Amino acid sequence: MAEDAPEEIMGLPGMLSLKERQMLFALGRDHYSGNGQIIDAGSFMGCSTSCLAAGVKAGQQAPEKQIHAYELGILPAPANGQTIIRKFGDIKYEQGKSFVPILKDTIKPWWGYIDLNVGDILQENWDGDHIEICFVDVCKTPELNAHVTRQFFPSIPVGGYLVNQDFFFDRLPYVKVTMGYLSEYFEWVGRVYTSSIWRCVKQVPQDVADYDPYLEKDPKCREYHEMTVYDDLGKDALFMLDLSLSYLTGEGLDELEGKHHEFIEHNATVWEGREGKRRDARFRIERARKLIAEGNI
Ligand SMILES: C[S@@+](CC[C@H](N)C(=O)[O-])C[C@H]1O[C@@H](n2cnc3c(N)ncnc32)[C@H](O)[C@@H]1O
Structure with missing residues (x-):
C-alpha cells in the first residue's frame, strides 16, 4: 500500500x-x-x-x-x-x-x-x-x-x-x-x-x-470455489464468498443466513442513513434468491 x-x-x-x-x-x-x-x-x-x-x-x-x-x-x-x-x-x-x-x-x-x-x-x-x-x-x-x-x-x-x-x-x-x-x-x-x-x-x-472448469461444468467447481476461503479474511469477505458459492450451487441461502446472522444484522446498521441505493447484506441475499430462482447468475 x-x-x-x-x-x-x-x-x-x-x-x-x-x-x-x-x-x-x-x-x-x-x-x-x-x-x-x-x-x-x-x-x-x-x-x-x-x-x-x-x-x-x-x-x-x-x-x-x-x-x-x-x-x-x-x-x-x-x-x-x-x-x-x-x-x-x-x-x-x-x-x-x-x-x-x-x-x-x-x-x-x-x-x-x-x-x-x-x-x-x-x-x-x-x-x-x-x-x-x-x-x-x-x-x-x-x-x-x-x-x-x-x-x-x-x-x-x-x-x-x-x-x-x-x-x-x-x-x-x-x-x-x-x-x-x-x-x-x-x-x-x-x-x-x-x-x-x-x-x-x-x-x-x-x-x-x-481449460475453463466453469464453462466445462467440471464437477470440481464447488471444491475449487471453496479453496478460495483464504486465512484471515474479514466477516464481510467470508459472507461474500459464501453468497458467491450459493450462486454457483443454487442452494444454501437459508444456512448462509444462519451462519452469517450477526454480520447481516451489523451490516444493516452500517447502511442506516447512507445515501443512494441500499446494498447491504440483506439486499444481497434477497437479490441472490431472486436471481438464482430465475437461473440468472
Ligand atoms: C468495473 S469497470 C472498470 C473500472 C476501472 N478499472 C476503474 O478504474 O474505474 C469494468 C469495465 O469493463 C468494461 N468492459 C466490459 N466488457 C468489456 C469487453 N468485452 N471488452 C472491454 N471492456 C469491457 C466496461 O465497459 C467497464 O468500463
Missing part, C-alpha cells in the same frame, strides 16, 4: 476505492522492474490505468507504452429506454454514450506509458510477452473470465502479480472457481477492499489456462 500516493490519482473518475488506487500505485512503483508488461483489463474512465502509470513513473521507469489498457468504451443504456446519468468524481456520464473522450482525457498526463485498446477484449489476443502486473476488472461474464485467463495468465512469470478487482463480491462465482483451479500457480498475498492480490509461484501452462 502507498499512503503517499499522489493526490492527483485520488480524484480521478472511476470505480475504485482510494485504497485500491494506492495499491495499484504501489504495485507500479515498487513491484515493476521494467522488464515486462502491465495489463489493465477494464479501464473504464482510466482510473486504474492512471494509478498504475503514476506508480511506474514514480518508480523511475521510462515511458514505453508498457501498460496495455483494454476498454469497450460504453456502458449499455437500459433496455427500457430510461435515461440514466451517473456521477464519477466530477464527471457526469449518460449510459449508452461513449466515454472514450473522458478516458483519453484522464490518462493524458501518462500517455507515454499507455497503450490504449478500445473495443471488445474478447477480440484481443496477447502476444505472449511477460506480464509483471495483471490487473483484471472486466470478468463480468464467464466468457470474459475464461478469455482473460487464457490470454494473459500463462504470460505471468514467477513473482508476477495478479489482481482481480471483483473477488470479494457476492456474484461472479466463476472468478473464484478459476483461482481455486489455479491454486498451485498463485499464492494469495492479500485483500484491498474487493480486490484480491496473488503472486505467481509457478507459471501457468497454456493448456491449463485453456
Whole structure:
C-alpha cells in the first residue's frame, strides 16, 4: 500500500476505492522492474490505468507504452429506454454514450506509458510477452473470465502479480472457481477492499489456462470455489464468498443466513442513513434468491 500516493490519482473518475488506487500505485512503483508488461483489463474512465502509470513513473521507469489498457468504451443504456446519468468524481456520464473522450482525457498526463485498446477484449489476443502486473476488472461474464485467463495468465512469470478487482463480491462465482483451479500457480498475498492480490509461484501452462472448469461444468467447481476461503479474511469477505458459492450451487441461502446472522444484522446498521441505493447484506441475499430462482447468475 502507498499512503503517499499522489493526490492527483485520488480524484480521478472511476470505480475504485482510494485504497485500491494506492495499491495499484504501489504495485507500479515498487513491484515493476521494467522488464515486462502491465495489463489493465477494464479501464473504464482510466482510473486504474492512471494509478498504475503514476506508480511506474514514480518508480523511475521510462515511458514505453508498457501498460496495455483494454476498454469497450460504453456502458449499455437500459433496455427500457430510461435515461440514466451517473456521477464519477466530477464527471457526469449518460449510459449508452461513449466515454472514450473522458478516458483519453484522464490518462493524458501518462500517455507515454499507455497503450490504449478500445473495443471488445474478447477480440484481443496477447502476444505472449511477460506480464509483471495483471490487473483484471472486466470478468463480468464467464466468457470474459475464461478469455482473460487464457490470454494473459500463462504470460505471468514467477513473482508476477495478479489482481482481480471483483473477488470479494457476492456474484461472479466463476472468478473464484478459476483461482481455486489455479491454486498451485498463485499464492494469495492479500485483500484491498474487493480486490484480491496473488503472486505467481509457478507459471501457468497454456493448456491449463485453456481449460475453463466453469464453462466445462467440471464437477470440481464447488471444491475449487471453496479453496478460495483464504486465512484471515474479514466477516464481510467470508459472507461474500459464501453468497458467491450459493450462486454457483443454487442452494444454501437459508444456512448462509444462519451462519452469517450477526454480520447481516451489523451490516444493516452500517447502511442506516447512507445515501443512494441500499446494498447491504440483506439486499444481497434477497437479490441472490431472486436471481438464482430465475437461473440468472
Ligand atoms: C468495473 S469497470 C472498470 C473500472 C476501472 N478499472 C476503474 O478504474 O474505474 C469494468 C469495465 O469493463 C468494461 N468492459 C466490459 N466488457 C468489456 C469487453 N468485452 N471488452 C472491454 N471492456 C469491457 C466496461 O465497459 C467497464 O468500463
